[in-house]
Amino acid sequence: MKALHFGAGNIGRGFIGLLLSQSGYEVIFSDVNKTVVTELQQRGEYTVTLASAAREQLHVTGVTAIDGTDANTVTSAVAEVDLITTAVGVNILKHIAAGIASGIEKRIANGAGRLHIIACENAIGGSTQLKELVYALLDDTTKAKASEVIAFPDAAVDRIVPLQHHEDPLAVMVEPFYEWVVDASAMFEGYRPVKGVHYVQNLLPYIERKLFTVNTGHCAAAYLGGLKGYETIQQAMADEEIVSAVKATLKETGAVLVARYDFDKTEHDQYIDKIIGRFRNDQLTDEVTRVGRSPIRKLSPNDRLVKPAMQAHELGMSPVQLAKVMAAALCFDHADDPESAELQQSIRDKGVGQTIADYTSIPEGHPVYNLVLESYGSIADQRK
Numbered sequence: 591m592k593a594l595h596f597g598a599g600n601i602g603r604g605f606i607g608l609l610l611s612q613s614g615y616e617v618i619f620s621d622v623n624k625t626v627v628t629e630l631q632q633r634g635e636y637t638v639t640l641a642s643a644a645r646e647q648l649h650v651t652g653v654t655a656i657d658g659t660d661a662n663t664v665t666s667a668v669a670e671v672d673l674i675t676t677a678v679g680v681n682i683l684k685h686i687a688a689g690i691a692s693g694i695e696k697r698i699a700n701g702a703g704r705l706h707i708i709a710c711e712n713a714i715g716g717s718t719q720l721k722e723l724v725y726a727l728l729d730d731t732t733k734a735k736a737s738e739v740i741a742f743p744d745a746a747v748d749r750i751v752p753l754q755h756h757e758d759p760l761a762v763m764v765e766p767f768y769e770w771v772v773d774a775s776a777m778f779e780g781y782r783p784v785k786g787v788h789y790v791q792n793l794l795p796y797i798e799r800k801l802f803t804v805n806t807g808h809c810a811a812a813y814l815g816g817l818k819g820y821e822t823i824q825q826a827m828a829d830e831e832i833v834s835a836v837k838a839t840l841k842e843t844g845a846v847l848v849a850r851y852d853f854d855k856t857e858h859d860q861y862i863d864k865i866i867g868r869f870r871n872d873q874l875t876d877e878v879t880r881v882g883r884s885p886i887r888k889l890s891p892n893d894r895l896v897k898p899a900m901q902a903h904e905l906g907m908s909p910v911q912l913a914k915v916m917a918a919a920l921c922f923d924h925a926d927d928p929e930s931a932e933l934q935q936s937i938r939d940k941g942v943g944q945t946i947a948d949y950t951s952i953p954e955g956h957p958v959y960n961l962v963l964e965s966y967g968s969i970a971d972q973r974k
């Protein structure tokens with residue numbers, strides 16, 4: 591059994607590739623990083639280290655790689671494999687869609703079997719987004735045939751894998767915890783389960799619980815920590831003022847999640863505590879710039895800040911803390927991050943009010959908009 595995984599980066603090697611390999615798949619990574627591709631081709635294996643005191647090492651074998659810039663090779667790989675997964679970043683899905691589309695055309699021409707394509711990105715409906723990008727490139731006849739043999743189940747993936755700084759370009763250190771949840775309702779009957787994956791009939795509560803707790807909390811630590819000059823999440827989470835603010839943020843998203851999905855409040859509070867413990871893992875060093883990266887994506891209407899804030903508002907709550915984190919995100923100023931640079935330029939050119947409206951899609955004058963603007967003003971006053 592062969593799996594093609596797009597993105598041999600931190601999550602690709604440290605999580606998805608690892609589980610696929612442990613499930614007996616021969617894993618073919620597709621990546622545009624030539625060093626990583628060549629190393630995977632030459633060595634066929636790599637090591638994952640668990641970031642705990644014991645530093646357990648897991649050896650991933652039976653892997654190889656293809657050059658993601660070589661369209662013909664990508665097409666052939668898509669045509670021959672039994673499973674496709676991705677962890678490239680949700681904004682990169684558009685760049686892999688063409689290879690998947692031409693591979694699907696080839697599969698259909700060859701009469702190949704059914705295929706699941708699972709996007710493992712931090713987003714609601716990542717596989718559905720990929721499907722739309724791929725289908726936009728297919729003609730109507732191929733789309734009709736593809737809908738019978740190709741499925742795009744959405745997924746939620748959770749494992750903290752910081753930027754890696756090892757001599758070995760394939761080595762990767764990951765936190766011990768992981769959760770990979772897949773929407774089984776969108777899969778073909780008789781699918782081959784991947785060991786360690788939790789298949790559920792209704793993914794939305796899982797993806798929202800994960801995105802609006804792990805990812806909201808993590809970016810809160812990054813943006814609020816960044817305001818205080820911290821460089822790592824571990825430094826930020828050693829500051830009790832930041833910990834209290836992160837907890838207060840997760841109390842807001844928690845209230846929304848409990849109300850929307852009828853989660854048990856005590857269990858949800860325990861989930862929050864566990865996640866705060868994961869952020870504090872001092873066996874890892876996780877940079878504020880990584881966790882806060884791409885602030886435009888993180889401030890977009892369907893993502894970890896705006897969506898729960900608007901849901902809170904609809905439920906009659908005032909998301910004061912989420913608004914503070916959004917304001918801190920607007921202050922995330924790192925020239926190396928293209929989205930941060932764009933946001934700062936927008937604030938300089940159009941002012942913060944217009945920037946909030948443009949990037950969050952929260953209309954000017956909306957109560958949540960006003961909260962963000964006020965918080966931004968308070969931060970600006972404190973910085974004077």
Ligand SMILES: NC(=O)C1=CN([C@@H]2O[C@H](COP(=O)(O)OP(=O)(O)OC[C@H]3O[C@@H](n4cnc5c(N)ncnc54)[C@H](O)[C@@H]3O)[C@@H](O)[C@H]2O)C=CC1
Pocket residue numbers: 596597598599600601602620621622623658677678679680682685686710711712747748749750751752
């Ligand atoms: N790092 C983490 O802790 C977690 C990350 N995620 C999600 O996983 C995804 C990947 O994140 P990371 O692994 O951290 O990023 P990363 O930057 O380490 O890995 C992304 C990989 O995709 C490759 N890539 C870029 N364009 C490509 C293309 N056209 N074809 C093939 N490969 C291409 C890059 O070269 C890189 O190796 C993101 O959506 C992220 O939100 C989800 C959960 C945890």
Ligand SMILES: O=P(O)(O)OC[C@H]1O[C@](O)(CO)[C@@H](O)[C@@H]1O
Pocket residue numbers: 712747748749750751804805806808809880881882883884
């Ligand atoms: O990968 P993104 O969406 O930029 O955000 C980083 C997030 O990914 C994670 O690494 C895992 O979900 C979190 O640490 C962090 O919240």
